[in-house]
Amino acid sequence: MVNNMEDDKGDGKIKRRDFLTIATAAVGVCGIGLTAVPFIKAMSPTRDVIAAGVMDIDISGIKEGEFRVLMWRRQPVFILKRTPEMISKTRTVDMANLKDPATQEERVIRPDFLVCIGICTHLGCIPSWQPAQIPGLDQPGFYCPCHGGKYDTLGRRLDGPPPENLHLLPYAFIDEKTIKLGAETFAGFSEDIRKIKDLPKA
């Protein structure tokens, strides 16, 4: 076999050795990259955390005008059974006056149920439910005690420092008694979704 080891011999020989080095290095680097994948993925949310993102809520006992808070992915979720008065009141709101305009159809699946994330879009406090009237306004809704943000019974921002309506999360009515809340990879408040049509399927 011809000596192919001298550095200054013919081109073909060097190319072959370099090719082997380059090929090996390429395969090796791919291997290192692929090895990193399980370690990176291992730091992502575990399967039980993701599974816990989907919850079934029993709404059979909820009465008209009743308000409930529950924890979903460590975030408060508001469920409000809206009375006919609340429904008609929110219909009378002028879109032009809303900082974050949205119609009732854009905010809820069923007119008589508000399901949203109970975190104020200003600085993250939990607004408090005002069944009779929000301070300074002639309607029930949510009033945030931290800086005075005000929301109607569709969770729309009416007054105060909050820039947006209360954020939404995926939900679906399984039957008359159950709402399925959340989706496997839906993070919650940080997804910044305020219209039903933008939500992923529950």
Added chain:
Amino acid sequence: MAALRAWIDQRFPLTEFIEKHLTKYPTPRNLNYFWNFGSLAGTFLAVQILTGVWLAMFYKPDTTLAFDSVQHIMRDVNYGWLIRYLHALGPTGFFFAVYIHMGRALFYGSYKNPRELLWWIGLAIFLALMAEAFMGYLLPWGQMSYWGATVITNLFSAIPYIGSAFVVWLRGDYSVGDSTLGRFFALHTTLLPLAVIGLLVVLHLAALHRVGSNNPEGIDLDKKGPAVVPFAPYFITKDLWFISLIFTGYLSFVFFSPDLFLEPINLEPANSLVTPIHMTTEWYFLPFYAIVKSIPNKFAGIIAMFGAILILAFLPYLDRSPIRSARYRPLKKIFTWLFFFNFLALGYAGAKLPVGGILLMGRISTVYYFLYFLLLLLIPGFEKINPLPREEQT
């Protein structure tokens, strides 16, 4: 890139260090594959640390949570099963490499002057490694974890006067429990890895580089020893391909038969009221376990077990022959090969109940284990040395 390197080199001995200790480091040309096991051991160390850190993200060192947290890793953590199996089978690869690495030292006289300190640092690494593996095994909190820790910590009660109190202090409780688990976790994840890597391996390499590698001929480089070549690329490519070969084997176990290295009984949560019928330990401890079981007296058994490791430290002074490599010492060659097979026999005896033929074999093997060192002391007096090579070896 070159400018960046120059900037660093002005302020930090980067290129100087890399050239002196890695790329241009002079290495005997005639090293055989038994010299690959040091870097192989180092690679397994890296795997254990990487997988260990990741496991520590999810493991809970509490007796009521530990077992479940391991199942959480196996079932819920993405690729948790893979990280767990890599970490559980890693010690097998690690000890495999370390035992052959030490066997190389025994055969080729790598413990002799001027490498005594290198040898002792290596023994310290070996001891730290055994402690690390022992503590790690308690963490899954299975039946064998609990009872293995109970039996081994109980051995210390045989120390006269202070034995019982020492065991209580070691465990932090009157039996293996939460205190024990907590401290074993802390030591296993912090002190021992720091001590093993940070200190001892660095010292080991520093001692090696001060005197240079031994070689299969056992002849010093500055006498009629072998030629040297720079470490790069020759031994980088040699190390890499061999590590890749061994890792192919290691990974085939990880992916296709991890159960071979997991004791079935350890898949039952620890139960302090029920002792497993067959007490056993991981394969790498079996030879020492056999030595303990061979000796009827508990205290003498512990002395023998630790003595078996301690006696290795005296090797530089027990073996007084001026010739390093067993290649040129036919008697040492035979006795050393016998020692290796004897070690395997001890391992086999360690896995079985110490009765009848097994007990006899264990005892004979224990005797030969210690006899070997006496033989090393005696044979220079009457062995015939094979003529050493006159020319440079190629």
Added chain:
Amino acid sequence: MKIRLPSVHWQAIAALTVTFLFPLTIIAAETETSKIDLDFSTAAVKRGAVVFTVLCQNCHSVKYLGYQARLSAKDTQSAFGKAPPDLSLMAKARGRESAGEKYIYALLLSYDQTPQKNSLFPYIAMPPPFSQDDPERPAKAKDVAAFLYFAAEPAAAERKMLGSYVIGYMIILTVLLYLLNRKTWKRIKKKSMQ
């Protein structure tokens, strides 16, 4: 006394062969080889899950898959003398590889001779799970064993699938690195022969 020994390369080969053969022989000797024909298919696992919920879940939990036992451990302990263990890992706790699954299968069918006591494992407190005249006993036992084998390690299928790719890659990498090493060393070996 001069002793003729084979060259050190043969010694090395002998050493490595023994080092690998030795443990593999031990493992082979200890491996369970009874001729029980097992089913590992997904269909068997699904059927086994149904059999489990109908026949076993009264007393046994498989907690890591979310199955809770219907009766409390205290009640079953007072009824039979021992609390029924959780079965999530039983298929692995009774043997390596498929040996545990075979163990479970054999146990379930060993109530034949003395109906109220298990002939293979007389010290266990479990009463017979199947009625004596159920013709589907072996099939049900096989399915439950498959289900419990799955329960012990749900990731097993993914592990084996990934394993094929990983080992394939490692073989390619090892060959490439070996060739690279040989090429690298040929340089010196050539020089030294001049």
